[in-house]
Every structure is written in structure tokens, then in C-alpha cells.
Amino acid sequence: MYTFQEIWGNQRLLQHLRIAVKNEKTSHAYLFVGGAGAGKRMIANTFAKYLLCSGRQEEACGICDSCRVFDSGNHPDVIHVTSEKKTLGVDEIRGQVLETVDIKPYHYAKKIYIIHQAHTMTVQAQNALLKTLEEPPSYAVFLLLAENEDAFLPTILSRTVTLKISPLSEEEISRYLIQKGLTTAEEAVFFAAYGQGRIGHALELIExxxxxxxxxxxxxxxxxxxxxxxxxxxxxxxxxxxxxxxxxxxxxxxxxxxxxxxxxxxxxxxxxxxxxxxxxxxxxxxxxxxxxxxxxxxxxxxxxxxxxxxxxxxxxxxxxxxxxxxxx
Ligand SMILES: [Zn+2]
Missing domain, CATH: 1.20.272 (Zinc Finger, Delta Prime; domain 3)
Incomplete structure (x- = not known):
């Protein structure tokens, strides 16, 4: 689960992340931008797992303590920031980020915050997060997942590395669906076209x-x-x-x-x-x-x-x- 190899397309973006980890030159904050179902969560999780792995080579090893606990979905140093409302407000940012960010990681070298639906962050929430992005603790990494960049304050954008997730071609999605045995070759063409370059969207429709x-x-x-x-x-x-x-x-x-x-x-x-x-x-x-x-x-x-x-x-x-x- 969560290997770079599993991700289709966006190879340059993945290579960029992999090299940054290997050279220990990762940024404190990344903004992954792509439509719903484009693969933001998949890429962020793969990156986080790789970053925390103690036996990584080209991929996370899958057997170290960190990898095992990551795969169980309960990694103590990976925090998923979410909201039950339509927006991500200042209360969520305070409660889920600011109150814990100064506490050192439990076991591992990094503490990773994955902020879902980050484009729904209110201005107050962004301002609350900004101070931490300006002076983050050395171990903290923020992965903001967003459907577009328009909603962000310029000050947030200037402190994050923006990585755009490109849609896949219909042929690539078709090949994926056929190779995974999810559809017949004939159905694959329809779902690929309907998925508009987003594997996640095509998968949702199939199900x-x-x-x-x-x-x-x-x-x-x-x-x-x-x-x-x-x-x-x-x-x-x-x-x-x-x-x-x-x-x-x-x-x-x-x-x-x-x-x-x-x-x-x-x-x-x-x-x-x-x-x-x-x-x-x-x-x-x-x-x-x-x-x-x-x-x-x-x-x-x-x-x-x-x-x-x-x-x-x-x-x-x-x-x-x-x-x-x-x-x-
Ligand atoms: Zn590992």
C-alpha cells in the first residue's frame, strides 16, 4: 500500500518528492492541487509514508515500524486535518494543528499534517495557520490538499511549494482500469472519458x-x-x-x-x-x-x-x- 509505483502518471512530480526526501531537502509545506479524484490523497500518503520510513530506498520499505503503523492507518505522527462542515474553519486549525504542533513527534523524525479540502479554509483559518507556516518547528511538514489555488492568501502560497497534479489521458485511465481488472476493455473507454482525467472519479463511477x-x-x-x-x-x-x-x-x-x-x-x-x-x-x-x-x-x-x-x-x-x- 502507498508506493510510488502504484501511482499512474505525474512521474516528474513524484520524482521531485523522492529526490527531496533522499537529499533531505524537503520543504515544510506543500500544496497539492488537483480536481476531486485526481490522486491528491494517494500522493500525499505515499510521500508521507516514504518520508517517515526508516528503511527506505526507492520506495518505503513496508516493514519498518513506521511503515507498519502507517499501513494500519494509526500513525501517531501523521495527523489528518479535516472538517465536518463545508469549510475548514479557525476552530479546526486551532484544535487539530496549533494545539499539537509544538509537541515533538512521538517516535519518528517528522510530524506530518495532511490538511484535507484545504481550499475550503476560511481566511481566518489561513491566517491562524500562517504563523506556523512562517516559523514551523523543524520536524513539522504540512501537506495541503486542494482542488484549486484561488482560495489561498498570497502569504500562504508564498510559504508552500505548489505541486499541480495533472489529469491523465483517457488512454492511461483506460489502461489502468483494464489492467486492474475493473472493467472490460469496452466499458473502460466510457469510464475513462467520463472520469475526465481523474482515476478516482472513474473508480467512483464504476462503484x-x-x-x-x-x-x-x-x-x-x-x-x-x-x-x-x-x-x-x-x-x-x-x-x-x-x-x-x-x-x-x-x-x-x-x-x-x-x-x-x-x-x-x-x-x-x-x-x-x-x-x-x-x-x-x-x-x-x-x-x-x-x-x-x-x-x-x-x-x-x-x-x-x-x-x-x-x-x-x-x-x-x-x-x-x-x-x-x-x-x-
Ligand atoms: Zn519503512
Whole structure:
């Protein structure tokens, strides 16, 4: 668990961390920036374990006291700073960082604070942390995990080494999913595209049964749309109220038309994103490309309307009418 070898992509960033540890030139504070599911926690944990290992070579040894206790999840000198609220406030920083930072590590050379969702830190919380970042005890290392840098005070940014976690290519994610035996080769393409460069996001979707069911349901309805009566099509808007808080169903419809267009114009399954549904897609791709393009545009328009808080039912009814329309 937690080896550099397990991490896909971002090899330069990992090499930077590894060399810093080997040369004993680690900084007191790092800011890892990447979207949800990009691998921030994985990278921070791997770095922390390596930093604390007493028998490390190219990787943490996995057998020293520190490694063993790290793998158990109860390392006394690794503190995970979290909040149960939407923001990380000054109380959390005081209680979980400032009150303990002057106490020397229990057993090991370093004491590592991993601050989760650091981009949600309030200004007061950042100011409270700042003093410690300016004059940290020699043993303290802060790993701030954040989805973006915008929320930070310049004074915080100037005292941390910022490391940006790059998204992986869809091919890399596909290969990962197949190699780990998590999906078939055909499903992998879909989840990789949907994961938007973030393995964690793709993994979440694979495990999310709600998403799987939603996808099956929507694709079935989409494939039947042309043979349905307009009145029944409009009823879908009511049925979809179960997705009122989960607009991913529109992404699925969006992808459906994207793939219909590919099937119609290129006639090559190699370019489909939903390769696992290729039969369904090819048999539904009957309308002229201009009509399909118009329908794809209607889906995007509906997404935008909902984003601007448009009426859910009405927006979907308008969209469904356009999806049912067969004229350009
Ligand atoms: Zn070790």
C-alpha cells in the first residue's frame, strides 16, 4: 500500500518528492492541487509514508515500524486535518494543528499534517495557520490538499511549494482500469472519458450503482424515443424528477447524441465513447446528421438552462420536444 509505483502518471512530480526526501531537502509545506479524484490523497500518503520510513530506498520499505503503523492507518505522527462542515474553519486549525504542533513527534523524525479540502479554509483559518507556516518547528511538514489555488492568501502560497497534479489521458485511465481488472476493455473507454482525467472519479463511477442504473435507464429510453408517442415522451420529464439533484443524466443524454453523430458520420466504432453500447448506438443512428446535431444542441441548451436555475420540468419538456422533432 502507498508506493510510488502504484501511482499512474505525474512521474516528474513524484520524482521531485523522492529526490527531496533522499537529499533531505524537503520543504515544510506543500500544496497539492488537483480536481476531486485526481490522486491528491494517494500522493500525499505515499510521500508521507516514504518520508517517515526508516528503511527506505526507492520506495518505503513496508516493514519498518513506521511503515507498519502507517499501513494500519494509526500513525501517531501523521495527523489528518479535516472538517465536518463545508469549510475548514479557525476552530479546526486551532484544535487539530496549533494545539499539537509544538509537541515533538512521538517516535519518528517528522510530524506530518495532511490538511484535507484545504481550499475550503476560511481566511481566518489561513491566517491562524500562517504563523506556523512562517516559523514551523523543524520536524513539522504540512501537506495541503486542494482542488484549486484561488482560495489561498498570497502569504500562504508564498510559504508552500505548489505541486499541480495533472489529469491523465483517457488512454492511461483506460489502461489502468483494464489492467486492474475493473472493467472490460469496452466499458473502460466510457469510464475513462467520463472520469475526465481523474482515476478516482472513474473508480467512483464504476462503484456507483445509482449511476449505473441511471445510465441503463436513460439509454434504454433514448433508444426508444423515436418509436414513442409525443405525449409519452413528454411524460419522461416527470419521470426524471428522480434525477432532480443529479444532473448526470443529462451528461448521459449528451454522450448518447455525441455517439449517434459519430456512428452516423464516421461509421467507425473505434471513435465511440460508449463502446459497450455500440449495437444500441448503431441501430439508433438513423436520422440525418443535421437533425442529430440539432438534438445534441438541444441537450446542451437544457444543461445551461438548468445551471441557471431554469424550471426543471419545463426545461426538460422543451428539450424532449426538440428531441422528438424530426425536421431541421
Ligand atoms: Zn519503512
Amino acid at each position: 456507483d450503482e445509482t449511476f449505473g442504473q441511471m445510465r441503463e435507464n436513460i439509454l434504454k429510453q433514448m433508444s426508444q424515443l423515436s418509436s414513442m408517442k409525443l405525449a409519452d415522451v413528454l411524460l419522461l420529464a416527470k419521470e426524471w424528477e428522480i434525477y432532480k439533484n443529479d444532473y448526470r443524466f443529462l451528461d448521459i443524454i449528451d454522450l448518447w447524441y455525441r455517439d449517434l453523430l459519430v456512428a452516423k458520420s464516421l461509421r467507425d466504432e473505434g471513435f465511440l465513447i460508449q463502446k459497450d453500447k455500440k449495437e444500441m448506438i448503431f441501430s439508433a443512428a438513423k436520422e440525418p446528421t443535421e437533425i442529430l446535431a440539432k438534438k445534441a444542441a438541444a441537450v446542451i441548451k437544457a444543461k445551461e438552462r438548468l445551471k441557471q436555475n431554469g424550471n426543471f420540468r419545463l426545461t426538460l419538456e422543451v428539450m424532449l420536444m426538440e428531441l422528438k422533432e424530426n425536421k431541421t
